[in-house]
Amino acid sequence: MVMHAEDIGRAVGLRGQLGELCYSSGLLQSVQRVRSWWHRDLRILAYHRVLPLPDPATYEFDLELISTPPDQFREQMLLLRQRFHPMRLGDVAAAIEAGRPLPRDAVVVTFDDGYDDNYHVVFPILRELGIPATFFVSTGHIDSGRPYAYDWLVHMILLTGASQLQLPELGMDVPLPPDRAGRRAIAGNVLFRMKELGALAQAALIERLENEWAMPSDSAPPDCRPMTWDQLREIHAAGFEIGSHGVHHWMLAKLPQAELEAEVCQSRDALERELGPAPLLMSYPVGSGRAFDQRVIDTTRDAGYALACSYISGTNAQPASNPYALYRLAVERNMGKGWFAAMLTMPHLMSYPTPNHVNVQDGSPACSH
Ligand SMILES: [Zn+2]
CATH class of the missing domain: 1.10.720 (Transcription Termination Factor Rho, Rna-binding Domain; Chain A, Domain 1)
Known part of the structure; x- marks a missing residue:
């Protein structure tokens, strides 16, 4: 089934309304309790930028990269802290490796690309609330300071x-x-x-x-700037994880083998050089079904990465079955408080609808950047 823009708009509207309704009914907590008895899945949230929502008439960059405004992000993290079990992705990898089950209501918070609002806006909020997170950065952009x-x-x-x-x-x-x-x-x-x-x-x-x-x-003007290595060192020293999002943010499945290996290995080497040894974590740039395939998975595993995230919408009932193609739940800027809470509680019903997600039957790639 191909979903057209107006259908997506309707689906977004419906999910938003339904989410707010569920939230205001006060039922979500009970639903969550029941669900976590029979369904122990790992939710991985995917964010890009956290910025006050700009005026689309004057904003000079891609609005789709803004996941949520700062005040809403703070509320979202408070909800995670109150009702879920936020985890480090490296601890998820260790549990998978050891064959240990994950705790109930496990959630991981991730950021793709490495925009400097992650440092200025996100980092202080996460540190204050004690929520772990993983920042996936394209190392060539951190080196050069050039926009994505x-x-x-x-x-x-x-x-x-x-x-x-x-x-x-x-x-x-x-x-x-x-x-x-x-x-x-x-x-x-x-x-x-x-x-x-x-x-x-x-x-x-x-x-x-x-x-x-x-x-x-x-x-490029400063408002599309990537983080610097100094900022990443500070984030890393505070206990957060920094993973690879390639070197140039190229779609890995769309590269010849030599360039694919260079993206995977050089970004790994840059992270180790700048930040020291740590569990190797990958988020495939763009992350849809067009952006990675078995060749990319094999190259990533062979380069020593412990796991990898896609941008395909969903949760992970058995993360050990797809550690190099983990599903995530995209957070989008039109997602109100109720919708976000409902998505976390009922991800299969309430995750963000995207054209690719409904377009492709085998593996349901979601969208993205
Ligand atoms: Zn990206």
Whole structure:
């Protein structure tokens, strides 16, 4: 089944309303208690950025990367602390390795990419509340300080003075409207379609636009900045985990073998060089069914990683059965307090609907960045 944008919109609206209803009924806690008796699954939450929600009419980057505003994030973490069992991903890996069951209502909090709001906004809240978390970073961006390429592509499409977007690689040649909403829709379409290309062809497309439009990513403004190694060292020293999200944030399944191995091994080496030895954890960039496959899983395992997260929506009833393709639950910015609580309590009913998730029968890839 292919879900169209308006169907997704309706599904989002329905889940949001249903979530708020469940939450305000006060029944969630009882449902959780009953469910945890018969269903002991690991929930892994997936976040990107935590920022105050900007005005879409003026914001110059990809809105989809904002998972939740800071006050709501704090409430979400309080809920985890009160009603769930937050765990470190490294402890999950150790339990899988030892064949130990996980505690009831185990939850892991993860962040992809490594934006610097993770340091400025997320880190203080987690530290204050004592919630463990894993930050998956693309090490090449930490080294260079350059913005993440997909986000920069959206930025360029939103702001370019060009009146036409010509992408022969995607068979696209469309006028760029003056309004930002129209451009956002086009950028979203480009992001979706370009993920069919090889990873190096994607990088070449973005670099070509940087040159043609004279918008080099090293001129990026500060609000799309990745964290620095010094910030990551501070987070790591405070007990949080830092994992690999590749070097260049390339879709690993879309790379030739040599480049795939380089992404997996060089990011591992950079983390060890900068932060010292730790359990090796991976989150595949983009993370959908198009972004990793058995070859990627084998390469990741052979490089010494203890486990890996996908961006496919779901929970893990038996994490030992898929330690290199763990499902996660995406947190999205339109998810109110009730919906979030209901998703944690009834993840199979209330997780975020995404086009890919409902599109693909075998393995249900979710969306993403
Ligand atoms: Zn990512």
